[in-house]
Amino acid sequence: MLTRFLIGIGIIALGAFMIVKSDLLLSWFGRISWAEEKLGAEGGTRIFYKIAGMALIVLAFLIMSGKIIGILDFVFKRGGL
16 A cells, blocks of 8 residues: 555656646657647647646556556456447
8 A cells, every 4th residue: 555655656746747847848858749730839749748747647546546456457357448
């Protein structure tokens, strides 16, 4: 349980970093042409980094609560989705 909590806190910190420092990520990795085209002109990459950060935070809460096991079990063992 403590391990899940610590992993979750680390992933939440990474997600928050991606949301707050999207400009820094943009300068490190450059623009993503797909994101620029599909998510908006001149700001699509920043939006992509922010959405990815939010997804990481949701994933972290699933890990911390133990719900991720049930979701993975449903998807991979039962042939769901």
